[in-house]
Every structure is written in C-alpha cells, then in structure tokens.
Amino acid sequence: MLADTRASFHRRLLVLAGDARWGRALAAQGLGGAGLKETVWICADAPVGADALGPEQAQQLLGRDLDTVVFDLHGGCNADALGAVAGTIRGGGLLLLLTPPLDSLWQFADPEHGRIAVAPHGPEAVTGRFLQRLARTIKYSPGVVIVSPREEAEDGLNISGLDYQGTARGKVAAVEPPYGSDDQRQAVAAVMKVASGHRRRPLVLMSDRGRGKSAALGIAAAQLLLEGKQQIIVTAPQLGSVDTLFEHARALLPDAMVSRGSIHSGAGVIEFVAPDDLVAEPREACLVMVDEAAAIPAPMLEALLDQNARIVFATTVHGYEGTGRGFAVRFNKVLTAKTPDWRSLWMQQPIRWAENDPLERFIFDALLLNAAAVEDEKVAAATPEQCQVERLDRDYLEASEPLLAELFGLLVLAHYRTRPFDLRVLLDGPNIDLYVMRFNEHVVGAALVAREGGFDGETAAAIYENRRRPQGNLLPQTLSAHLGLEQAAGLRYGRLMRIAIHPAVQQRGLGSALLAQVERDLGPTVDCFGASFGATGELLHFWRRAGFEPVRLGISREHTSGAHSVMMLKGVSDAGRELFDSARHRFLATLPHLLAEPFRQLDAGLVAALLVTRGYEPPPLEAQEWADLVAFGFGSRGYEMVSPALWRLTVAALADPASREMLGQDQRDALVVKVLQRCNWLESAARLNLSGRSAVMALLRNATRSLLVFYGEDWVMSEAERFTRDEEA
Known part of the structure; x- marks a missing residue:
C-alpha cells in the first residue's frame, strides 16, 4: 500500500472497524512496521509514547505536514476535527480511522452526543443519522480499505501489503521552482500585478486546501521585495494562519532578518497586522494581502477594501470550516459595487497531493464540503405562490x-x-x-x-x-x-x-x-x-x-x-x-x-432602527426644557446647556416611526453620534464626514429645529418666532 500511495502521491483511507481495544492495538502494530515518520493520534487512549491530541485540539495541527493521522472515533466523532486533520496529511500519506463495526455504527453511543444534546434532552435522545451516513460513505467510497476482525490476517496488519482498488493514478505537474504548480505560478503573477498595475483592481484568490494558495502569497511577497517594493502588509484571522506564507517568503529571502510575523529585507518589510488593528489604524502599503478572508467578518473586509487601493483577498473554498462558498457569493457583490474591475483566480491543481486524491474525495463526501445549492437557472422563476x-x-x-x-x-x-x-x-x-x-x-x-x-x-x-x-x-x-x-x-x-x-x-x-x-x-x-x-x-x-x-x-x-x-x-x-x-x-x-x-x-x-417602536410616546419634557431647546435650535444657546433635554427629545423622536419623515438622514445621524453616543466634536465630525465642530453644531441646531416644529405645542413655536424676529431685526 505504501509503495502505491507514494508512487501516485495519493493519500489513502484505512478503516479498522471493530472493538476499540482491538483497533488501537492493530493500528499500533501496523504502523510500527510501516516506517512512517510523522504520525499523530487523535485519541484519548493512544499508545504510550505516541504523539497524541484530543479531538478538541485538532486545529493545532493546521499548517503541519504529516505522514499519518490515526483518528479514533471511539473517543467521539468530532466532524470538525476530522475535516481539519485530513488536510494535514501530505501526498503519499494515510488516514487511519478507528471505528465501531460499520453495520451498527448508527447505534454507537458517541461521546459527541453530549455536545449535540439540548436540555431537557439527554445524549440518548441524539439520533445516529450522521453516523449511518458516514458508514455508508466509507463502504462505497473508492480507494478505501476496510479491515474488521474477520479480515485480520494471522500475522496482524501489514499496511504495506494492502491493495487499494478503484482509484486512478494521480498526476503531479512538473514546474520550475519556486512554484509547485502552473496554477501557483499564475497566481503569483496575478498577485504581483495588483501591486504594480492599475489601482482599485483587487484580486480574489480561491482554492481548495492543498493547492498552495498561502504559499503563492508568500512567494509573491518575497518577489515584490526583491523588485524594490518596501511595505507588504499581511493580515489573517490569526498569526498562525499565515505561517506558510512567511515560510515561503523567507525561503526566497535568505539574507533577511526574520522574526515572528515580520521579515525585513533591505529597505523592504513583510509584516503581519491583525485585521481589527489594520482597520482601526490603516497603514501605507504597496500591497495588502488578506489570507483566509472568509473567516474575517464581512464589515472588516469591506473596510479593508475601502482603505486600500491595492489589496488581495485569498480564501479556502471547500475548507473544513465550510465558509468559502458563502464568502464568494456575498463578498463578490460588495466588490462589484465598489471596485467593478476586480478579478478572481481559481487554483485547481493540488500541490501537497496529486489530482483525484481518494482521501480528499472521501472527506468532501462524508462532511458535505462539496455540497452545492441548486444552479440559479433551475429556480430563477420561483415565486412564493409556486x-x-x-x-x-x-x-x-x-x-x-x-x-x-x-x-x-x-x-x-x-x-x-x-x-x-x-x-x-x-x-x-x-x-x-x-x-x-x-x-x-x-x-x-x-x-x-x-x-x-x-x-x-x-x-x-x-x-x-x-x-x-x-x-x-x-x-x-x-x-x-x-x-x-x-x-x-x-x-x-x-x-x-x-x-x-x-x-x-x-x-x-x-x-x-x-x-x-x-x-x-x-x-x-x-x-x-x-x-x-x-x-x-x-x-x-x-x-x-x-x-x-x-x-x-x-x-x-x-x-x-x-x-x-x-x-x-x-x-x-x-x-x-x-x-x-x-x-x-x-x-x-x-x-x-x-x-x-x-x-x-x-x-x-442601526441605532435608529433599534430604537423605533410601534408604541410611540410624546417627548417627556418640561416647559423650561422646551424653552431651552428653542434657544438652542433657533438661537445661540450652547449645546452643553441643553444636552440633557436634547437627549430626551432625541430618544423620544427616534422611537417615533414618523421620525423617518421629519428628519433627514444627516440630521438623524448627528443626533445619534453626538447626543446619544456622546462622541467628542472631532470624532463626531469624522463620523459624519463634516469639516469640524462648527459644521456638527450647525447640523444639530438644524435637527433640533425640525423636531421642535414637529413636536412643539403652539407656545413653543411662538417662543421660536421670538428668536426668529430677533435675528431678522
């Protein structure tokens, strides 16, 4: 089996279906004679001395290249962990799955049931449909070997001698270094064009796992520094997400000064900045690279797009977290509206394993990572009545x-x-x-x-x-x-x-x-x-x-x-x-x-939308407060002297559905930002896109006049006329 997998650069799935103790012992025996160097057990009861993690720690393996992962379902079928660890296995490697007997897997008292049960239901109320489907997928997936106590050879498990049927030989494209595939070479060129071509033409780089997307970003970043670019900003959900990017950049910059999250080469630097920090304090950069963009909140991505004229977004589409396709649908609309000349590039060729990989196909099917909504044209005519x-x-x-x-x-x-x-x-x-x-x-x-x-x-x-x-x-x-x-x-x-x-x-x-x-x-x-x-x-x-x-x-x-x-x-x-x-x-x-x-x-x-209510009540103001507001809106009374009364009037007005008609959006926003959110004058001006304090004050007086005209009784308007006459005089 190992000779077959290494020759094809395919990854394989071996299932040991039986009693937990039997499966663990057989796996340990089989791996002991297989010559596999980097093996990790996802198992609470792994053999002594084994490199082992619990399912809840599986994400610690992301970014590693392993020969073998032993995943013990007897300790719990954590679907997220299974998807995560499968992507860490390199071409020619093996996923060894330990399961109860497949025919009764749906009846298995899975420890994961405790996470799914919702009080007052106990774990026993959780059904076995997922496990039943998993067993069916295992049985009918090509290239999967299943060993049960009935099939076990007298001399134990000989991993090297197992025969995989039903899978085509993999293909690994030959390409000049530092690229791992022609797709990756094209991706690097596209990324570099964003840094040197027309402004406001962002690139969206998409791929499944194992296609060298993050490596392409690292190669491009290094080549940009070698061409004289000085500031490359990298951002991602967390620093660990871009380890591969920095590793490939460092390989092309052997004389660079390297520290965690930054590479300095001559006058140039590749630097990691957390997304929220980058939004809060934008920096000058020749290029901003956003890796694993689908895992970053959409408002943050939109802010990064607004702030940076040269930016690349990269994301995994069929990742174990399953976010990439939804990201593409939603964020593409934003890109088209804000930067209609944006481009996208899909990286198809795998690098870390060969095409037609049996393990990738199994994981896609078992976890529905390849599930897709129906094509648009088949439902385009749908109406509620139909x-x-x-x-x-x-x-x-x-x-x-x-x-x-x-x-x-x-x-x-x-x-x-x-x-x-x-x-x-x-x-x-x-x-x-x-x-x-x-x-x-x-x-x-x-x-x-x-x-x-x-x-x-x-x-x-x-x-x-x-x-x-x-x-x-x-x-x-x-x-x-x-x-x-x-x-x-x-x-x-x-x-x-x-x-x-x-x-x-x-x-x-x-x-x-x-x-x-x-x-x-x-x-x-x-x-x-x-x-x-x-x-x-x-x-x-x-x-x-x-x-x-x-x-x-x-x-x-x-x-x-x-x-x-x-x-x-x-x-x-x-x-x-x-x-x-x-x-x-x-x-x-x-x-x-x-x-x-x-x-x-x-x-x-959003504040205004949250405050509006069907049960409107008139502003709870005393006569003196109305008079003060008149003096502010129609006169020159200072804001600080009337802010308590204006706060109460604003709360009451925004609760009134009719406020949408009486206030312009700029007036409403000024009342929210300055009166309710208590921003200082400088911050208020910035949020309202105004020149400064005087402009904010003028807008507040204008909004107050609108509210007084709408809510004020006759005597209030008579008071307002006094100030109007005084101004005219």
Missing part, C-alpha cells in the same frame, strides 16, 4: 443524498460560518424541526427551528439565579438570567436557528412565506418565537415585517459576523405576549443609556 413548504422527515433526508446536498449547500451559501458539526446537528439534533421550501423539487429555502425552554419551576429558578445553564437554550437563558425575566425559563420557544433563501430568488417574499408557514405549523406548541443574529438594518427590517422586535443587543461584537448580535422576539400565546411586552420595555428603557459606552461605535442608522 413553492411548496414542508416539514422534512430527517430519516428521509439522510437517505436522500441529492436533497441533503442541496439543502446543506444552501445553508453554507446563506450563513457566514457553517461547519461539519452543523451537519451533525441538522441530522441528529433532538430539538430540531426542519422546514424546506421547494420549487420544481429543488430547495430554494430552508428554516431550522430549535425548540427551547419549558423548564420546571425548580430549574427555571436556578436559571434565573444563574446557578444553572442548561446547554443550548439560548432564548430562555438570556431572557431569564440576563434580562431578569423570572418567568422566561418556564415558557416554550421556537428559535429560528437558520433561515436561508437561495440567492437567485431573494427579495421576492419567499423568506416571509417560509417563516409564516413555520409560525402556522409550530405556533400552537410554543409561547414565543425568537431569533438571534448579527444586527444589520436589512435583517432587522425582515424580522420586523414578520412581527418580531428586538429585545437584547449583545455587548461584544460577534467574531463571525463582526456585528453585535441582536435577539428578536415575537409572543404568540398570552403568556408569550406578556413576556414580550416586558422584554421590549426593558430593552427600550436600557439601550439609550448604553449608547455612550459599549455601543458608542454602533452605526447611527
């Missing part, structure tokens, strides 16, 4: 590979970070209801609903007192422990975990129709529906149209979206509506006071 919504039986889903692939492919497109673990939850989660919308038998929409709450009195009290945190119950725990609504944990919820509509048919009402059907179907069984997501004006508008309102805004920004998470709620039973009213009242009473500190940088338009 679509059918159904609650999907997940046994049927697991057995229908085309349906599962379309569904999961759509979820990957629609959400920023969809992982193999999400596939397990989709198939096995005990509290999940799954709805699909189909047009001509193709999936155009999907909704995943998690049932939460319904705790008994004792547990509900413990949640309220923050003594217990039952896994997975986001809505009841947040409403009870964080918002202080003691009755919340006892109520029943339907949380919309995911709702996705095919990109080709968005903005046609399909999402609203899908959500309405979910509510009709599940409404009688819950007290509230809810959702939590990275807050944007577009998403707030969608959920508001369906009757949901925000009840909580997360203090910290989400790493995945770069936005603050907003929780939205809709009461459907009497108890649910009462809870909603309490939660909504607390949110509206609290949010204005938080805008000057944790939410000081929140987008002004």
